[in-house]
Amino acid sequence: MQNHDNLINGEWVAGQSYSPNLNPSNLADVLGQYAQGDAAQVDAAVAAATAAFPAWATGSVQARSDALDKIGTEILARKEELGTLLAREEGKTRAEGIGEATRAGHIFKFFAGECLRLAGETLPSVRPGIGVEITREPVGVVGLITPWNFPIAIPAWKIAPALAFGNCVVLKPADLVPGCAWALAEIISRSGIPAGVFNLVMGRGSVIGNALVGHAGIHAISFTGSTGVGRSIALECVKSGKKVQLEMGGKNPQVVLDDANLDQAVELSVQSAFYSTGQRCTASSRLIVTEGIYPKFIEAMKARMAKIKVGDALAQGTDIGPVSSQSQLDQDLEYIQIGKDEGATLAAGGERLKLSTDGFYMAPALFSESAKTMRINKEEIFGPVASVIRVKDYEEALATANDTEFGLSAGIATTSLKYATHFKRHSQAGMVMVNLPTAGVDYHVPFGGRKGSSYGPREQGKYAQEFFTTVKTAYTQA
Numbered sequence: 001m002q003n004h005d006n007l008i009n010g011e012w013v014a015g016q017s018y019s020p021n022l023n024p025s026n027l028a029d030v031l032g033q034y035a036q037g038d039a040a041q042v043d044a045a046v047a048a049a050t051a052a053f054p055a056w057a058t059g060s061v062q063a064r065s066d067a068l069d070k071i072g073t074e075i076l077a078r079k080e081e082l083g084t085l086l087a088r089e090e091g092k093t094r095a096e097g098i099g100e101a102t103r104a105g106h107i108f109k110f111f112a113g114e115c116l117r118l119a120g121e122t123l124p125s126v127r128p129g130i131g132v133e134i135t136r137e138p139v140g141v142v143g144l145i146t147p148w149n150f151p152i153a154i155p156a157w158k159i160a161p162a163l164a165f166g167n168c169v170v171l172k173p174a175d176l177v178p179g180c181a182w183a184l185a186e187i188i189s190r191s192g193i194p195a196g197v198f199n200l201v202m203g204r205g206s207v208i209g210n211a212l213v214g215h216a217g218i219h220a221i222s223f224t225g226s227t228g229v230g231r232s233i234a235l236e237c238v239k240s241g242k243k244v245q246l247e248m249g250g251k252n253p254q255v256v257l258d259d260a261n262l263d264q265a266v267e268l269s270v271q272s273a274f275y276s277t278g279q280r281c282t283a284s285s286r287l288i289v290t291e292g293i294y295p296k297f298i299e300a301m302k303a304r305m306a307k308i309k310v311g312d313a314l315a316q317g318t319d320i321g322p323v324s325s326q327s328q329l330d331q332d333l334e335y336i337q338i339g340k341d342e343g344a345t346l347a348a349g350g351e352r353l354k355l356s357t358d359g360f361y362m363a364p365a366l367f368s369e370s371a372k373t374m375r376i377n378k379e380e381i382f383g384p385v386a387s388v389i390r391v392k393d394y395e396e397a398l399a400t401a402n403d404t405e406f407g408l409s410a411g412i413a414t415t416s417l418k419y420a421t422h423f424k425r426h427s428q429a430g431m432v433m434v435n436l437p438t439a440g441v442d443y444h445v446p447f448g449g450r451k452g453s454s455y456g457p458r459e460q461g462k463y464a465q466e467f468f469t470t471v472k473t474a475y476t477q478a
């Protein structure tokens with residue numbers, strides 16, 4: 001069984017101990033042993049990044065661009081292998097895994113271009129004879145803390161802009177899925193980037209994540225994960241004056257109006273509620289349906305859900321793989337019980353499935369007759385569980401959609417231009433979809449939410465420079 005080490009200052013460094021990386025489709029399948037680092041390794045990684053920073057920050061942008069392009073090219077060339085690894089360690093289907101690896105490759109190539117386009121401004125001063133230049137400089141050494149649900153795309157979409165804009169990186173991936181992050185680090189280690197510019201320290205959040213957040217040598221933290229951890233990280237960062245960016249939970253609404261195309265509304269609801277096992281921050285978990293279409297919608301959803309094949313993530317024909325871990329499965333099943341106890345009707349699914357391999361399988365669940373005040377409609381479940389809320393009309397649908405502490409993505413299924421236009425303007429979400437699933441975003445445009453979903457500048461696209469650079473204003477007397 002291969003040991004996978006941490007990458008610090010260009011060297012592979014053994015962990016204090018090693019943890020097995022288990023396949024959630026088949027617990028008998030162990031992908032390998034992955035290093036558990038400690039606070040001393042975080043210190044060493046930050047020291048290496050600090051030493052590498054001056055040359056990287058002021059060096060050739062062509063060299064940065066070439067390295068990012070090379071990383072993207074290798075990921076794309078190996079997308080099937082990496083996608084298979086991803087499916088094996090996280091449990092999304094192989095097709096979804098290959099799609100995610102492809103996204104990661106495109107992200108590196110996108111930022112290979114972006115680093116050449118980083119622009120400033122020159123303005124006349126209000127005082128005669130003086131010029132003003134506004135430029136962007138890297139922030140410094142950044143800590144990137146990533147979750148388990150997108151094990152290659154989320155590391156990619158934090159690493160690529162960080163490096164493109166001249167920062168040095170310490171990546172701490174989710175303990176549950178270190179395999180893709182390690183494979184990415186291995187590719188980056190051969191890209192021509194100098195030692196210390198990129199470092200990988202695997203291990204527990206409470207050890208490695210905590211040490212990174214509290215480290216005086218870290219200038220900024222970019223985090224994706226749960227709301228509780230995100231908020232505690234933000235507090236620590238504010239105390240020590242670090243820049244911070246958080247992508248956290250969602251309770252994304254999918255509105256379906258009477259005038260919607262029923263087949264399309266059902267398909268996009270199934271896609272965004274249940275695909276990737278519902279483990280996407282952009283998944284729809286509240287299906288808000290006007291009363292004229294409600295009965296037909298419930299029946300059509302049940303019929304469509306009966307065709308979903310839950311199975312081994314690597315098997316041909318699987319639509320939905322397992323839940324990622326025992327604790328996530330326990331959480332999902334607990335919410336099924338909570339929904340029943342609250343009086344919602346379990347219209348389909350929700351049971352633990354025993355298949356031919358020992359994995360964390362459950363049938364996607366749909367609650368009907370649910371109320372917006374129920375816990376299943378207020379708290380992020382992060383599994384293949386959705387509930388339908390019946391509303392009178394568009395106005396009630398919009399108010400219900402916005403009645404949440406989160407605001408990541410929101411969707412509407414309608415053939416009315418009037419309602420679509422109004423929803424785009426009045427939804428309190430950072431990303432709005434018309435006749436499209438709430439999950440399914442492009443890699444080259446901003447990603448992020450409002451209210452409790454996100455904090456700090458947007459990720460992705462050219463907007464990523466807001467977080468990974470700092471602005472300097474320079475005055476010159478001619």
Ligand SMILES: NC(=O)C1=CN([C@@H]2O[C@H](COP(=O)(O)OP(=O)(O)OC[C@H]3O[C@@H](n4cnc5c(N)ncnc54)[C@H](O)[C@@H]3O)[C@@H](O)[C@H]2O)C=CC1
Pocket residue numbers: 145146147148149172173174175203204205206208209210213224225226227229230233247248249250280281328331380381382
């Ligand atoms: N919005 C999203 O994309 C995601 C949301 N979640 C939500 O979070 C719940 C728990 O999942 P977890 O993997 O446990 O998420 P988490 O928020 O605990 O972990 C996310 C990352 O933060 C690290 N971390 C944990 N504690 C830390 C600390 N004290 N200081 C610094 N870093 C720390 C973890 O090791 C991981 O790398 C899920 O059930 C789901 O509801 C989880 C993953 C992604």
Ligand SMILES: O=Cc1ccc(S(=O)(=O)O)cc1
Pocket residue numbers: 150153154157280281282438439440441442
């Ligand atoms: O990498 C994060 C990520 C990638 C994709 C999506 S979506 O499924 O396309 O919405 C969400 C987050």
